[in-house]
Amino acid sequence: MLRIAVIGATGAVGRECLTLLDGGIVPAARVAPAASARSAGRDLASEWGLSLPLAPLTAVEDVDPDAVDVAVLCAGAEVSRREAERLAAAGVLVVDNSSAFRMRPDVPLVVPQVNPGALADRPACNLVSNPNCSTIQLVRALHPLHELAGLESVVVATYQAASGGGLRGLEELAQGSSRLLSAPGAPPEEAGGRFGQPLPFNLVPEIGLQDETGLSHEERKLVREPRKILGLPGLRVAATAVRVPVFHCHSEAVHVRLRRPVTAEAVEDALAATPGLRAYRRSHSPSYPMPRSVFARSEDRALVHVGRIRVEPEDPTAVALWVVADNLRVGAALNALQIVELAAKQGWLS
Template sequence: MGYKVAVVGATGNVGREMLDILAERAFPADEVVAIASRRSMGQEVSFGDKILKVQALDTYDFSDTDICLMSAGGETSKEWSPRIGQAGCVVIDNSSAFRYHQDVPLIVPEVNPDAITDFSKLNIIANPNCSTAQLVVALKPLHDVAKISRVVVATYQSVSGAGKDAMDELFQQTRSVFTAGQMTQEKFPKRIAFNVIPQIDVFMEDGFTKEEWKMMAETKKMLDPKIKLTATCVRVPVFIGHAEAVNVEFESPMSAEQATALLRSAPGILVVDKREPGGYMTPHEAAGEDATYISRIREDATVENGLAFWCVSDNLRKGAALNTVQIAEMLVNRKLLPRHQAA
């Protein structure tokens, strides 16, 4: 027998992507269950060539389920993930609810796979923020060789990171520009169509936003607590795909050629860097792809041992759903599930 997998938040952007990726990668599941809030009960979602009817979270029994992929938001996760874990089901949580909990491993398989063994106290594993996930995939092979001391990153984040309503708002506002229709603004603090917004999440006392703080805290937890990181996170009028301009300072020299070679051989990364018009990746091209793409690798002469590069990834996949499924695959491959049902 295979595994029983529940996807909580199955009607959302990331939940639907999780179902697609489970099917694409032929995850060894005998049964996949789509779960959401009571108001979505009875809706239908696709899983491969099957149609699943959505079940309600508050009435579902997790005691015979092996893995729960949780993508229903932080408040829902805070309430339900510990309960689900206590029922013997391992929760892989896509929200920020448990990322900084000392008993919950925060995992990107290409970066810190061995940390996964620490999940058993709460039966919860955390998935990082979408902007952090692609960043640490790119930083890890470089840090292993030349130790990173400081990172400065500016993100260009698509609206899908804020959910389906945010994508609808960009579409409606864009249409309104061309039709002189009414411009509605609900999801973002300013108009997003043909604009950029230098705020993602709420502001903190020091002037950084919560999104920027997440990148700092999560990079330290997964990669190295000694790394200093500062971020400016910007929402841009792109539907899918996050881009990042990354500047790195190392403790020892790192040439552009050496960095390119390291990145080319690293898992989960594809280098597209032709140093000619169009010889780089953009969010549009990365949408629907699993890889984290690196372009425009160059040395930064303004600091000692400096390097700059451009990093692009599909935020719904590697930034969320794909990484979650990869963690589930690690649980299976390392035989770490509390109740291993496979024959």
């Protein structure tokens, strides 16, 4: 039985972690929640109706590494940079949800369904990174295609939900939408807030700051992280990341060029045979997943959903997909806890 710290427990991803632990995803002897000092003392078990063995909530600085086997960090890159190495240096295995360490060569970047081999040995630095939420659902859809016919290049456009901006993002979309509905003629809101621009009834084609080439921070992650996870350093990836006024679940339009020609049936069969993934065949009605229907059922929130499966008649190496998954669960908490599960199976945490 593990002693697990969830750091950032009061946030959107942290709450998902606690919910999954409450459901018994990994056997926990004790779960120590932590957040900022302003949340210390909150009783999350009563607030959220959890029955797991939850310790009192502390400030992250007060997490005692001697009382913890594994820590899941979901409090942002700044907290990770400050706290992850303190815990890791004291022997705690740290699974980090932020972007702080993802591209460090000595830190495995892991999606258990795709590159479990990256955890063949316990990393000497005691750090494992969880990829970006959009990356996780992308590579889980790409991996069976790569095994089928080899990936040549990928073009992806994301439609990312407000929950990707955490609790504040969800609140801004809810409040801004109801404000606009009650006063449709009101002047547009000022730029700013969690998404840089007003999100209600809008589309924001910039997630994170742009670099000198014009690529946004989120797009840079979508280009670089799949290469590391899939072990394809030369993979060409072009990405456009867009924030959309949807509360939950990220969607992606993905266009893939393969090394060998395929048929749509072969692609459907490969996707349908992949554990944790639901393929919507062209004969299925509807032949595509949607964010609201995916979010509506707990079991669907744990899957990657792939529909609109097409192969170009003029070029049977060109495949198109529509991929939807819950960014908080598949794209963050579930992936992190599956890493913990894998580490426990390796005997690292006993």
